[in-house]
Amino acid sequence: MSFLFKRKPRREENNIAVIGAPTNVNHDIHVTVSVDGILTGLPSSWMRQIGTQITKDEQKENPLVVKQVLQYYNYSIKKNIQDGQEYKHIITEDDIHEESKQIDLYTQSKDAHKSSDSALSSEESSLENGSEEDRDINRTTLPARPPRKVDGSNLVKTKNLAQSIENLALADDIEFRTKSDLANDEFLRRYSEVSDKDYLQQIRNICNPGNPYDYYERSNKDLGSGASGTVFAATDRKSGQLVAIKDIDMTKQHKKDLLLSEIKIMKNFKHKNLVNFLDAFVVYDDHLWVVMELLDGGPLTDVVTETVMKEGQIAAVCYEVLQAIDYLHQRGTIHRDIKSDNVLLGMDGTVKVTDFGFCANVVGNEQRDTMVGxxxxxxxxxxxxxxxxxxxxxxxxxxxxxxxxDGEPPYLREPPLRALYLITVNGRPKITRWDSLSPRLQSFIDLCLQVDVDKRATAEELLNHEFLECRMELRTLTPLIRAAKKMLHKT
Incomplete structure (x- = not known):
């Protein structure tokens, strides 16, 4: 330690301090457009991401939108990498406000400038290569939907890039660490261990103390796997009901307090249009098994891509999904990822919303979700x-x-970055079959796709809309489910 107290060499009195001009200055918020339509003021790595996805004219016309899109996109990718081992938390409006603050801070952080090159180009999140089977038998007049799986190689590039950013940030920190810092780390590590034990005990206290194998018979069918855990099918030994069990490795969860609170919340979330939480067990001392309902009809995605739905069937699905949304909203929860992948069907036409809280990714679609929502x-x-x-x-x-x-959402064939730009600039998308829709359905869509949030309807208001009065019985969905399964070879 003696080197810390060495006498500094005497400074020559005649030396004159020279202050150099600042270098590598970035004004993150002050975005300008040059004469040739190039944006300046953003991190250089972000500028390289634009590539051919946003033209110079678009940059010049909508510089603020381009900045917002890049900011949100990069923050979401970074957050996905950081929280890759976490389950999806229940989201409230307070969480949204906090996230907005974090996005603003991120733009000014060193992480926004770390990359010397960008792998997040128009190739990132491109759809998987290879020919697609001509399996659209009933939907002959509509374009075939691209494969729904993200190109794994490009996703790896994205993750490697983000990881290298994190490693660089860590290396910068290490240069300035002292022995006292390391002592503090040791204290925090010990404190964290105590906290983990406390949380684990509290989780045990609210979980079923029994052996899950006494209640459920595990099948050999794996439903999916991802960073936050694996999901497998099982059968309730008493009722014969099919269930999905999500195995969460609690050692990989950094926010165990949220995990604890969400178990308490989900135990009280019961609705006929939600994939409901059924039970929970602590197994192997550090794994949480969350038991949820399992629907045997598959996701709504299969039906919308392989068959043509009547307006009455669309109304039936909307009515069921709206009841789930309204239930969540009344409890201060925002789903934030409503889409056909997250609407599961029973063979009897039952419609249930999934993918909220730690019930996320029951059908193993984690690889598609490369950003928040x-x-x-x-x-x-x-x-x-x-x-x-x-x-x-x-x-x-x-x-x-x-x-x-139409069988697919607008801009599906565009890379995510350009899709975000088009959504933000265009607002409400064009609908191919608009003129052939009934006035009641047109009115319903109008209320959903209002860019002005104040003019957009609430779930409660839509539940009373006249379009839902023409809904068909749910059992009419069964032939569509069977047809989709047959065409996708899922029978």
């Missing part, structure tokens, strides 16, 4: 942060109706 269903205010709240779910419902009409 899926961009193609995203409301414009998510990017602009203007009056961002519960009504984002209503916009997403409107986009899901477009799915049920």
């Amino acid at each position: 899926t961009p193609y269903w995203m409301a414009p205010e998510v990017v602009t942060r203007q009056k961002y709240g519960k009504k984002v779910d209503i916009w997403s419902l409107g986009i899901m109706i477009v799915e049920m009409l």
Whole structure:
């Protein structure tokens, strides 16, 4: 330690301090447009992402939108990498406000400038290569939907890039660490261990103390896997009901207090149109098994891509989904990812919403979710942060109706970054079959896809809309489900 107290060499009195001009200065917020239409003032790595996705004319015409899109996009990618081991938390409007603050701070952080090159180009999140089977038998007049799986190689590039950013930030920190810092780290580590034990005990106290194998018979069918855990099918030994069990490795969860609170919340969330929480067990001392309902009809996505739905069937699905949304909204919860993938069907036509809280990704679609919420269903205010709240779910419902009409959401064939730009600039998308829709359905869609949030309807208001009066019985969905399963070879 003696080197810390060495006498500094005497400074020569005649030396004159020379102050150099600042270098590598970035004004993150002050975005300008040059004569040739190039944006300046953003991190250089962000500028390289624009590539051919946003033209110079578009940059010049909508510089603020381009900045907002890049800011949100990069923050979401970074957050996805950081929270890759976490489950999806229940979202409230307070969480939205906090996220908005974090996005603003991110623009000015060193993480926004770390990358010397950008792998997040127009190739990122491009759809998987290879020919697609011609499986659209009934929907002959509509374009085939691209494969729904994200190109894994490009996703790896994205994750590697973000990880390298984190490593660089960590290296910068290490240079200035002292022995006292390391002592503090040791204290925090010990404190964290105590907290973890406390949380684990509290989680045990609210979980079923029994052996899950006494209640459920595990099948060999895996439903999916991802960073936050694996999901497998099982059968309730008493009722014969099919269930999905999500295995969460609690050692990989950094926010165990949220995990604890959400178990308490989900135990009280019961609704006929939600994939309901059924039970929870602590197994192997550090794994949480969350038991949820399992529907055997698959996601609504299969039906909308492989069959043509009548307006009465669309109304039936909307009515059921709206009841789930209204239930969540009344309890201060925002779903934030309403889309056909997250609407599951029973073979009897039952409709249930999933993918909220730790019930996320029951069908293993985690690889598709490379940002907070899926961009193609995203409301414009998510990017602009203007009056961002519960009504984002209503916009997403409107986009899901477009799915049920056209087989895919608008801009699906565009890369996510450009899709975000088009959603933010264009607002309400064009609907291919608009002129052939009934006035009641047109009115319903109008209320869902209002760019002005104040003019957009609430879930409660839409439940009383006349379009839902023409809804068909849910059992009419069964032939569509069977046809989709047959065409997708899922029978």
